Amino acid sequence: MGNWKTYSLERLLCPRSIAVIGANEKTSYAGKTLRNLIGNEFPGSIYPVNPTHSEVFGMKCYPSVTAIGEKVDLAIIIVKAHLVVDTIRECIDCGVGGILVITAGFRELDPVHGAEREAEIRALAEQSGVPVVGPNCIGFANIYNDMWACGISELPKHPLPKGNAAIISQSGAAGFGPLLSIARDRKIGLKYIISTGNESVLNICDYLEYCLDDPDIRAVSMLIEGLKDTERFMELARKARRLGKTLVVIKSGESEVGQRAAKSHTASMTGNMALFNAMTKQFGIIKADDYEELVVLAGMAQQENALKTRRVCVVSHSGGVSGCTGNQLGKRGFEVPVFSQETREHIDTYLKGFGSPNNPLDLTGQMRSPNLPDILLTAEKNEGVGAFVISSHGSGERFENILNAIRQVRVPVYFCWTGSMNSTESIGKLLDLNVPLSFSIQKMAVMLDKMVTSFESRASVEETGAVQTAAVLPDRCGMLNEPDAKQILENAGVAVPRRWMIDRREELPGIWGQVPEGKKCVLKIVSKTIIHKTDIGGVKLKIGSLEELEKAYDELAALREQNNEISGFVLEEMCEDGLDLVAGIRRDEQFGPVLMLGIGGIYTELFKLISIRILPMGRNEIESMIDEVPGLKSLLSGYRGHCGYDREALVSAVVALSDLVASAKDRVTLLEINPLRVLDKGKGVCALDCVAELK
């Protein structure tokens, strides 16, 4: 766990009294914020503060926060930017519980002076322990408390039901704009909406941690523009996983993936967006593709009976539409189990030969008949029907039959609305039953898949245990030569070829005598700096006799005469054929140590046949990583008549690498095995070449 400072956010986010500093009745942020507090009937005390007013919206207006004469829980500051720091100081002095700075005009407008002011704000917060939201944000809402401390216009009264999810957004305009609209339209219950602003003091991770600690919260949606502390975020993602709480994120800035200096495969193929994606997959975080998914998935995942299996019953009034729904789900790995004969016969007593009494159900006119509850209850009895996915629409009396059926079934119901979006009455009734709804069959299938995948992923993960042994690393730093790098691997339990260091020609006969009869060898130069040894002719393959060894040695010795980067020679036994992979670890500034596994050869980069994980990880994550490298599972299990390769040894080698890095703390900045040869089943793996850098 990190050692970040945690503020108490109780009084800030659940205040009983609020001062609005800079209060007025205009259509300014201040006026809007006051209107929203009043309009939503905030049940605590509201104290407008403004030295130039005596009354605001019929309430007494105080000349200063000090003049209130009470320790208010939350002070909302909406004064000019240059007055903010002094106002914060005054607020702290008179004992406020937390501060929200809506005022803009800091870092985002003036990178020098704005940042200085933010540093002052941070210093005040740290000295006092009083938490500050913003500056430059829209505010936040606590729906349970009817507290809407946000400077937006046109907020209706009580726009959202209470629920078990929270939205945290680094874009205030998105959070209190489209995200709030979607939650309203879908009647999705929330507890908090928080816009984080410039994050001078509290950042997105602080709010996330607060939400994870809140027993009311089961799902948190986050709009992320940039993470200041990715390692802390990952720690919280692990915590969410332990607590069974669902995280949904959307990340902006995806099209600007930065190019990095390509010191190795591992570095060039594990850019930031790739790592962010790997992180979400690894921790079972749902990655939303648009605002609708971000909000609706939080609504779906917060439900206590949310679908966790992949077996569903599809229901429609139309064969075409139920077929389309079944297809969209089937494409994404859902099962639409066949019903028992008994079920089919019973349902057919209603259908009388029309439509289909099997799953997916095509109920024709029976969809909106009083028989629907009995039909769905009959279908539900079939083993493994984990949910109903209904694609239909309707209105009036006949639609009540659908609502009745939904009320009676036990499993969750997901509804694809196939009628007009403007059927607000019927849609409203469905939403009042807490039925997740989409206007697109495909979108519903995508969302169900993302939700179930996240549940599956989190259920399958074991927490990584303590590493058994400390890594044995040399003391020196910087790039190592190949034999030293291989020594690290060998110490960690990753097999390397048997090898002999050679200093002088005279040693050759003695060394060759140790090579087993019939084994071919390879002679290579040793160098810390020359990574592509083959390119300069520094590798001699298939040496089968002392004479060949001597000839090869002489050629390499001649090479050393001209190249003082060559420090010596190493003779290695050649390895039998196998499947060549590349396995690399590098230390990312943001994500810490990351591991890449991929299919080797010149096509690795071209075809991106790789998988990436953030370390540490457990053995079954390594298994899933192997399954994720395109084609690797098939190749390992025996492709086109091959007997198959030693998958188990590969897993153990990756575990060893992962443990090595974990136990070596931050010292390993780069470790790339290329190729890592996987031999035939039962024969293990062998690291044929290796590059390492220590710090």
Added chain:
Amino acid sequence: MGNWKTYSLERLLCPRSIAVIGANEKTSYAGKTLRNLIGNEFPGSIYPVNPTHSEVFGMKCYPSVTAIGEKVDLAIIIVKAHLVVDTIRECIDCGVGGILVITAGFRELDPVHGAEREAEIRALAEQSGVPVVGPNCIGFANIYNDMWACGISELPKHPLPKGNAAIISQSGAAGFGPLLSIARDRKIGLKYIISTGNESVLNICDYLEYCLDDPDIRAVSMLIEGLKDTERFMELARKARRLGKTLVVIKSGESEVGQRAAKSHTASMTGNMALFNAMTKQFGIIKADDYEELVVLAGMAQQENALKTRRVCVVSHSGGVSGCTGNQLGKRGFEVPVFSQETREHIDTYLKGFGSPNNPLDLTGQMRSPNLPDILLTAEKNEGVGAFVISSHGSGERFENILNAIRQVRVPVYFCWTGSMNSTESIGKLLDLNVPLSFSIQKMAVMLDKMVTSFESRASVEETGAVQTAAVLPDRCGMLNEPDAKQILENAGVAVPRRWMIDRREELPGIWGQVPEGKKCVLKIVSKTIIHKTDIGGVKLKIGSLEELEKAYDELAALREQNNEISGFVLEEMCEDGLDLVAGIRRDEQFGPVLMLGIGGIYTELFKLISIRILPMGRNEIESMIDEVPGLKSLLSGYRGHCGYDREALVSAVVALSDLVASAKDRVTLLEINPLRVLDKGKGVCALDCVAELK
């Protein structure tokens, strides 16, 4: 062009008089159909027909269609299934112009007797030339004529504006259900909606052709469950491309891709769904992923000023939202060009340092100010702003400023609505300006990308010209042996290795004398049936002398002793190194001849490094095919220090294959070159091995 029978659909689809046979006032299909005709104020004559009624909905009801005493244009039949054939006969006898059979209970209910009745219907239509829609369909609508001949409930009066698009659906419940709802909600103008039913007579291609011939129609959306005549569909797709009309399709049944017997790579990797996808891409048909795309894209593509470039100006009231919009577009290849300094300075006179005066525009409060028209008109002056993509929302007076700006700009405007879906008044005003709208930024970006990609694809295609030379093919049929297959290639102009057929050992010295000094050769068995010659030891590589040749010959001759499938031997010059591809043609039952090009080796199937096209195709389609094979473009142009391969020769070889198949009509059922080796730049290609089957 095909030689299918074309009915005249004028009286059917644009009737002036309609008989409804089986008319009643109930909530049956008949009652609903009559209500929809009357409710939409069909301007022609309506004749209810039912022998048991004298009056229906206040109109005189006729005992039979004959009793009407007039040649009605359209007869809608909604009688019991067993009466349909006789009713059709009577309709034909009294001179109706076209027939719509809504009645169900044919093939779909009873595969034997239902199909027989459909055959009778087809025979009647063919004899008389009277076109029949259905049976088992919902009907159709001609929006221009206010004619809604469809048996659905709850259809409001004049649900859609007139427009320049049509919807043809093989699922009536989808076509007159969700598709119609989406068109209504988005106020998308249409001319026709047609549900095709069982297609006993008219099929989806007939309606498509009719729409293509209709000068009012610029876009056609089709929901396809199954194509009976794919070649005709492709012919019509070519026609649409020539006419500049846009096709949008959605195909159901995608998750059940049939597995075929894998006689070759080409067969196993070009299954039906893959071919369908290849076809849409090749002909610039837009493939919709959901009902929204299917309908909204028809609405977008039918507009005369539809976006055809990739340079757009993004506009929002919020930086977060405009950034998200820019990203979603940027990810899909759109450009958001930087504005001139003059533009930025001018816009900044309104923004006064807040927001961003550059593209993507973050207009903060100015978004809904009276200055918006001037801001957008200034932005529009920048070179290459082909459209505005606005992400915003609003209401009341301030929203009028947005509407005013949209009215004044010249380029098309696309709107991502970031507010509540229930803001029907504002949304309605936008739609009345014919502004395409989505509730998801991502969806809008996806749709714009699909539309522009389709335009680009169609603009880049040249029609394939006449093939120069007829293919020289042997007369025999079935599988050919390798030398015969290579002879076909050589005749077509695809280079093959120099080779010598060998019958007897005595020929060896004479043949070896013809091999150039220093050339290595390969000796192979010849067989029509043994395709994997290496597997049985039937290939001897790297033969460098007469002695080696004689030794190799003796070994293969011994093999022939045991295997009577071996008919002889062939000596070939070995080819220098290059990039090994696989190029194959097979004749698909549905799509006709198809060509697959892919990267060779064992990974071809595993990683699907292929591209597929339907033949014939032009040279620049072949270029785009090469660019589409994952990684191939990079490999050809010189990857990792390689000098690059002979791309031009590869294109010529594929052109030759394409021409060969085109000129050979249907005779080539399989032709697979594996490997097709592409040599270094300027050195050509060489077909190292080949399998062929003729018919």
